[in-house]
Amino acid sequence: MNRHIHPVELALLLGLAFFLPLAEAPKNVFLFGFILFWVGRSAVLGNLGSAPLLFWLPLVGIVLLSWLSVLNLTGNKWTTFLNTLDFLSIALLTIAVARSQFSAHARTSILLSLVAGVLASLVEGELRGGRFPSLKSVGHVNQTAIYLAIACAVSLSAFLTATSKLQKLCALAVFCAFSLFIVATGSRNAVYALALTSVVLTFLFLVTKDWRRALTLLSLFVFGGVALTLLRVEFVVKQRDASRVSQSVVDEARLRLWRGGLLVVEERPVLGYGVGNFGVAHSSANLRRVIEGRGEPFSEGSFLFTDHAHNLTLNWLIERGLIAVLLLYVWVAFVLSITLREVRAHTEPFWPLSAACAVLVSTFCGLGNTSWHHEHGILAGLIIALGVSYVVRGSNRSSLLPRRDSAQDRCTS
Secondary structure, three states: OOOEOOHHHHHHHHHHHHHOOOOHHHHHHHHHHHHHHHHHHHHHHOOOOOOOHHHHHHHHHHHHHHHHHHHOOOOOHHHHHHHHHHHHHHHHHHHHHHOOEOOHHHHHHHHHHHHHHHHHHHHHHHHHOOOOOOOOOOOOHHHHHHHHHHHHHHHHHHHHHOOOHHHHHHHHHHHHHHHHHHHHHOOHHHHHHHHHHHHHHHHHHHHOOOHHHHHHHHHHHHHHHHHHHHOOOHHHHHHHHHHHHHOOOOOHHHHHHHHHHHHHHOOOOOOOOOOOOHHHHOOHHHHHHHHHHOOOOOOHHHOOOOOOOOOHHHHHHHHOOHHHHHHHHHHHHHHHHHHHHHHHHOOOOHHHHHHHHHHHHHHHHOOOOOOOOHHHHHHHHHHHHHHHHHHHHOOOOOOOOOOOOOHHHOOOO
16 A cells, blocks of 8 residues: 655655754754654554565564663663664664655655755865864764765766766766765775675676676776776775785784674674674673683784674674574665666666665675664665665656656655
């Protein structure tokens, strides 16, 4: 049963999209305002919309498991419970948007608001005198890089699926700008995530014999790699030096961090230590107890201690447990299956391709950092949900920008 997005809900989503990287308080007002209004109106209508079971059930399962791990703790349960609310808000937003019907105009408005929010936040950061690029609400430069990488992937999708020269030029300009912003962050992780996403998409287009898009992606990939090498960008030099030390693409610091994390996982493999408790689980004292309990000598210098794992899977294994990790990747696989199938079936599939890119970039960013939380988690969830909503019940499938909506596709109250 279709549930059309209400004008108030759309206005709240537009505000969220704009303020998401810019300001914490307005972002929260729009986020929770949308969730509360959506739930309340759905209760009044007796209509929660619809979405595939394998889309919403894993997200609900992850939230419930995080609460179950709170009950299993002997430490500070309240703080751990509060830490679970971040993913809860991402899950609720993602499910609500995916279960709603959007007009092409509404989807495009949200997209433009997202781009405007990033640009406004970058300008605000410059005026504030922060490090460029700076997204105030997103915070740390590594988190900013993940946010920009997701936005960059969406702009790449727009470029690949544009239907006119003007759209292509605008999308290419945004893509190039976001790419430069990512390089300016110095984040190797974000660049690798975009590169791996491009490889996956190129393979997809080769399999489907979409030679034009495959060649376009391959050209961008080669050009970007050559440019980064010739310009001797800071993070390229940093990666080369780190690889010489560790004899691996992974730097020595992360290897020491992950080595200790894997030992800690064995203590609570099913439900984990609770959300936000990585630092407690992976503390020097706890790791010493685990290692000496195995009858082995403990050397603190062999490990690195931080408050998160710099790896999505390891962080979730320690904090949420194996079942939650499996549910996450079941969800990722399902989203990729329905969106990429749609990409193969249509010639100009912007929203499904954007959703697939958001999943891929967020997951690949999780190889070297902790993704799927806070602002970039909300951004990924919003893009993915819009893509899934489009796949399940979308109209105007042939264009990125709206042409002419049917009467039933218009935003109704």
